[in-house]
Amino acid sequence: MSTLLDRYATDLEKLRVLVPYFATVLSQVNRGKVAKERVIALLRREAGKSQEAATVLAPLLDRQSATAAITQKYPLIATMVDVHHLYPDVPLPISVIPPKGAA
Amino acid sequence: MRFEHRYAGSSAVRQDQDATGMSFAPDTLREPTYFRGRISRQVEFREAISALHDVVTSDLRFVPKDRTEYLKWREQQSYIDLAAVSARQVQLAADITKAQEELGRLEHAASARRSGFYKARQKYFDYLYNRDREMWFKLDPVITVHPDQVFFECFSKDESSYGRLAASYNVFDELGERANGTTNIDYSEALYGEFQKIRSYKTTTLDVDPGGFNVATSMEEAYREVKIDLPDSWVRGFLQVSSAATLPANVVELHPMDVHNLCMVLRRNKELFGPRSLRFKLTPGAPVEIVVEPWNTVVKCPRSRQTDGTACEIRVWGRRRLFILERLLPRAKRVRVFLLGTGLPTFWVVDLGELSFTLGLSGWTQNNWSEAGNFDLMSAREEVDNITQQRVFAELGKVWLATPEELAQKTNLAVPVVASALAGWVQAGRAIFDLDRGVYRKRELTREPLPLEKLRFSNAREEAAAQMLHRAKIAVDKADTADGGLALQGRIHDHSKLYGVVLTFDADRRLVKGECSCDFFIRNRLHRGPCEHMLALRAAHRRGVNDVITLTIDQTTSRGAVPQQSTQQLRDSFQASFRAAVARGAELRSAGRAQDAITELDRVLRLAPPSSDEEGRLNEVIAELRFEAGDHAAALQSAERALARFPTSVLALRIKRDANVELDEIETAIPVARALAHVDNRPGRWEELCTLCDSIADHRAMYQFAEEGLRLHPKNTALTAIRDRARANLPANAQLPAQPADAAQKPSWWRRAVGAITGKPPTHPPPTLELRLDRILGELAVGSTIRDREAVLQLLRVAHAGADRDDARVFALAAALKDTPFISNLPSDQDLLALLRRALS
Numbered sequence: 001m002s003t004l005l006d007r008y009a010t011d012l013e014k015l016r017v018l019v020p021y022f023a024t025v026l027s028q029v030n031r032g033k034v035a036k037e038r039v040i041a042l043l044r045r046e047a048g049k050s051q052e053a054a055t056v057l058a059p060l061l062d063r064q065s066a067t068a069a070i071t072q073k074y075p076l077i078a079t080m081v082d083v084h085h086l087y088p089d090v091p092l093p094i095s096v097i098p099p100k101g102a103a
Numbered sequence: 104m105r106f107e108h109r110y111a112g113s114s115a116v117r118q119d120q121d122a123t124g125m126s127f128a129p130d131t132l133r134e135p136t137y138f139r140g141r142i143s144r145q146v147e148f149r150e151a152i153s154a155l156h157d158v159v160t161s162d163l164r165f166v167p168k169d170r171t172e173y174l175k176w177r178e179q180q181s182y183i184d185l186a187a188v189s190a191r192q193v194q195l196a197a198d199i200t201k202a203q204e205e206l207g208r209l210e211h212a213a214s215a216r217r218s219g220f221y222k223a224r225q226k227y228f229d230y231l232y233n234r235d236r237e238m239w240f241k242l243d244p245v246i247t248v249h250p251d252q253v254f255f256e257c258f259s260k261d262e263s264s265y266g267r268l269a270a271s272y273n274v275f276d277e278l279g280e281r282a283n284g285t286t287n288i289d290y291s292e293a294l295y296g297e298f299q300k301i302r303s304y305k306t307t308t309l310d311v312d313p314g315g316f317n318v319a320t321s322m323e324e325a326y327r328e329v330k331i332d333l334p335d336s337w338v339r340g341f342l343q344v345s346s347a348a349t350l351p352a353n354v355v356e357l358h359p360m361d362v363h364n365l366c367m368v369l370r371r372n373k374e375l376f377g378p379r380s381l382r383f384k385l386t387p388g389a390p391v392e393i394v395v396e397p398w399n400t401v402v403k404c405p406r407s408r409q410t411d412g413t414a415c416e417i418r419v420w421g422r423r424r425l426f427i428l429e430r431l432l433p434r435a436k437r438v439r440v441f442l443l444g445t446g447l448p449t450f451w452v453v454d455l456g457e458l459s460f461t462l463g464l465s466g467w468t469q470n471n472w473s474e475a476g477n478f479d480l481m482s483a484r485e486e487v488d489n490i491t492q493q494r495v496f497a498e499l500g501k502v503w504l505a506t507p508e509e510l511a512q513k514t515n516l517a518v519p520v521v522a523s524a525l526a527g528w529v530q531a532g533r534a535i536f537d538l539d540r541g542v543y544r545k546r547e548l549t550r551e552p553l554p555l556e557k558l559r560f561s562n563a564r565e566e567a568a569a570q571m572l573h574r575a576k577i578a579v580d581k582a583d584t585a586d587g588g589l590a591l592q593g594r595i596h597d598h599s600k601l602y603g604v605v606l607t608f609d610a611d612r613r614l615v616k617g618e619c620s621c622d623f624f625i626r627n628r629l630h631r632g633p634c635e636h637m638l639a640l641r642a643a644h645r646r647g648v649n650d651v652i653t654l655t656i657d658q659t660t661s662r663g664a665v666p667q668q669s670t671q672q673l674r675d676s677f678q679a680s681f682r683a684a685v686a687r688g689a690e691l692r693s694a695g696r697a698q699d700a701i702t703e704l705d706r707v708l709r710l711a712p713p714s715s716d717e718e719g720r721l722n723e724v725i726a727e728l729r730f731e732a733g734d735h736a737a738a739l740q741s742a743e744r745a746l747a748r749f750p751t752s753v754l755a756l757r758i759k760r761d762a763n764v765e766l767d768e769i770e771t772a773i774p775v776a777r778a779l780a781h782v783d784n785r786p787g788r789w790e791e792l793c794t795l796c797d798s799i800a801d802h803r804a805m806y807q808f809a810e811e812g813l814r815l816h817p818k819n820t821a822l823t824a825i826r827d828r829a830r831a832n833l834p835a836n837a838q839l840p841a842q843p844a845d846a847a848q849k850p851s852w853w854r855r856a857v858g859a860i861t862g863k864p865p866t867h868p869p870p871t872l873e874l875r876l877d878r879i880l881g882e883l884a885v886g887s888t889i890r891d892r893e894a895v896l897q898l899l900r901v902a903h904a905g906a907d908r909d910d911a912r913v914f915a916l917a918a919a920l921k922d923t924p925f926i927s928n929l930p931s932d933q934d935l936l937a938l939l940r941r942a943l944s
Contacts, residue, residue, distance in 0.1 A: 020146065020433070020434075023433040023434075024433040026433075027359070027360075027363055027432045027433040028429075029363055029366040029367050029370050029426075029429050029432075030366075030367050030370035030371055063358075063359075063360065064360065066358055066360035066361070066364075066405075066406055067360055067363060067364065067367075068363075068364035068367060068368070068402065069367060
């Protein structure tokens with residue numbers, strides 16, 4: 001079913017409806033690797049499109065980034081960092097700390 | 104325990120294009136309880152009720168692999184293998200191959216011919232399997248309608264998991280008629296399949312059908328009677344887990360992803376050895392750390408906090424039951440974990456918004472001896488009189504749910520009294536404690552009150568242990584948690600008797616070894632489970648009870664029970680340490696460290712009751728070991744000490760004689776050898792005596808002793824030859840020596856005549872201990888494997904000395920034999936006791 005995501009999740013309203021589905025896919029324990037990869041790729045793409053989309057997806061990104069699976073944790077945090085840079089107003093638990101000695 | 108339900112029809116789920124209607128058939132024998140509502144959060148409800156189903160079907164008990172098919176094949180194959188191996192000629196091998204090919208073809212043809220039968224049989228098995236799945240449900244779920252919510256409860260087949268799904272009325276769009284109360288609902292495997300079809304775009308109604316209560320009595324055939332026979336342990340497990348909810352707990356609030364991470368670690372790894380526990384490291388207000396053993400993987404929970412309780416470390420087992428929560432994680436807002444303590448039940452309350460799912464897990468998955476430590480969950484907490492209990496319950500019945508404080512206000516009773524009375528009702532299965540809301544709720548688990556007195560404890564020992572916890576003094580002397588396990592040592596002073604208890608648990612807190620000085624343990628060891636003192640000691644350790652017991656003897660006690668008991672105590676503890684020392688000694692000897700083995704036994708000798716039989720027997724053993732080690736002077740001393748207690752000990756006399764010979768004290772050795780020949784009256788002993796005399800060329804004595812031996816063993820050819828040789832060595836004119844005054848008298852002519860007729864020797868002194876022990880080991884050697892005969896003999900000697908009556912000796916010897924690692928494949932208890940009785944009689 002996740003193969004249809006690219007065709008279906010095209011506007012904000014549909015994205016909003018799909019959030020529980022994304023949570024279900026990403027919360028599966030040690031299963032559904034391919035579906036998870038597709039969902040994560042979609043999140044990454046859609047979150048960067050508009051501030052509204054980023055606002056809709058932000059709680060999901062925040063929640064799922066607590067996973068211990070590195071293959072999921074890394075792209076979710078990367079997405080959050082991108083969103084933070086693009087739309088600083090979207091509430092996310094991201095704070096960028098400049099490396100020491102950079103100043 | 105038998106439960107009877109009568110349902111009006113069956114529960115059913117009606118599906119159409121845009122609606123799902125769930126109609127549950129309630130138990131019409133119970134008070135009318137019904138409910139009707141339209142669910143607005145369909146997906147959450149679907150996931151939660153499916154998780155509840157997972158609780159019911161959860162069975163994580165170990166099922167051994169069925170190897171009958173393989174063994175059958177192996178047996179056939181072994182003949183084929185054997186034939187192939189033994190085929191010596193090429194021609195024969197070729198013939199066999201040919202025959203096997205032929206056989207293979209025939210079997211293939213037979214299998215093809217029977218394939219229809221096999222398919223049909225498989226189909227039948229599948230049918231039976233599916234039909235049996237209906238039987239998985241032990242007790243139909245209980246549904247309770249309350250003023251603020253409706254909740255379902257169930258308990259798993261393996262008697263370890265409790266599930267409760269509570270739906271507040273905010274979950275429902277439209278609420279129809281309802282009547283508060285509790286009822287069982289007809290529930291079947293097919294319903295689960297229907298639940299999976301619930302969708303968010305379909306309106307879903309939940310209906311506990313009131314129709315069944317209105318059906319006229321003339322329509323009896325419309326009812327379906329269900330009778331379920333439940334084991335007591337199942338009901339007890341249910342009540343134990345729900346009673347545990349009322350205990351104070353450490354509360355941890357976990358982020359749903361933390362539970363996800365925990366499940367992920369467990370899914371990705373399979374434990375091949377223990378310990379199989381989760382170790383919660385708690386610090387109030389700080390993030391929680393969970394260590395997953397045995398890999399010691401740390402699951403850090405930075406978004407979680409301990410909200411209630413103190414800093415501590417708690418271990419819980421049976422963690423694979425947490426997979427039940429997986430379905431709930433996508434919708435979960437938070438998960439609160441109520442940790443009661445190590446090895447005690449835990450509760451996982453998943454917050455799904457308006458729905459709440461509580462998963463109660465018993466301390467371990469299997470209700471075995473590990474679990475036996477939790478018997479006191481069901482014991483009465485505080486004494487509350489019956490009238491007060493009834494008042495509190497009646498007040499709760501009016502409002503259906505209340506906190507203890509509210510009820511205390513209404514009944515004008517103190518809060519602890521009300522809380523205690525409510526805990527009693529929870530234990531009786533007539534109320535529950537709702538961990539989510541922190542209130543007590545009225546919920547009658549069954550139509551008729553449960554026989555609590557019968558259910559409270561699984562056996563008399565648990566009951567005695569629970570009483571002992573209140574009454575007796577319990578001292579936990581040692582609690583050693585080295586190497587991951589737990590070694591407990593303690594004393595229990597009860598009814599003016601003192602019991603010494605030693606318990607060893609492995610890393611998973613399973614009882615692996617235990618000892619107690621009580622009668623139950625001596626008779627049964629651990630074959631019938633731990634004794635009441637072991638249970639009490641374990642519970643006391645968990646509760647942190649540690650009384651001071653001073654070993655003063657109460658002189659006022661009648662009949663002097665205490666002094667007698669303390670002597671017995673001394674003996675028992677000595678026997679235990681002696682057995683351990685012999686075991687260690689044997690290991691050291693086999694490692695070539697004879698001296699260390701002697702030191703070990705010397706240490707035990709100091710513990711022996713002074714001037715006792717045990718001390719005497721132990722000296723014999725030490726003398727023998729020293730002799731073998733080549734320390735003849737010390738062996739002589741030990742043998743003399745042993746002889747002071749047992750002047751006729753064959754072993755001690757032999758050692759004394761041989762030690763004297765080794766020390767070149769032949770003249771001293773001769774009287775000892777004579778005493779030995781008298782005690783152990785065998786021709787060989789007399790020959791040895793004569794040989795000794797011969798070695799110092801004392802032919803007179805040699806002649807005398809040969810004569811003396813011949814009186815007891817007339818016509819013995821070896822002794823006759825010795826006598827003749829001695830006479831030949833004496834001067835020809837020398838007067839033959841007379842028999843000493845204390846020489847053995849020749850048996851009377853009558854006894855000799857009887858001996859000649861019956862074939863038995865004319866004198867037959869009672870067999871010595873050595874002979875008896877020899878006989879026992881001889882009989883045991885037939886069926887059992889004796890790894891170290893010497894060590895077993897040592898054990899038996901001292902065990903024999905540890906009792907003063909024949910009966911007690913039999914039990915002491917049996918205990919020693921069962922306890923030692925040097926002998927295996929012992930006969931059954933009854934056979935062993937019969938053997939020992941025969942040998943000692």
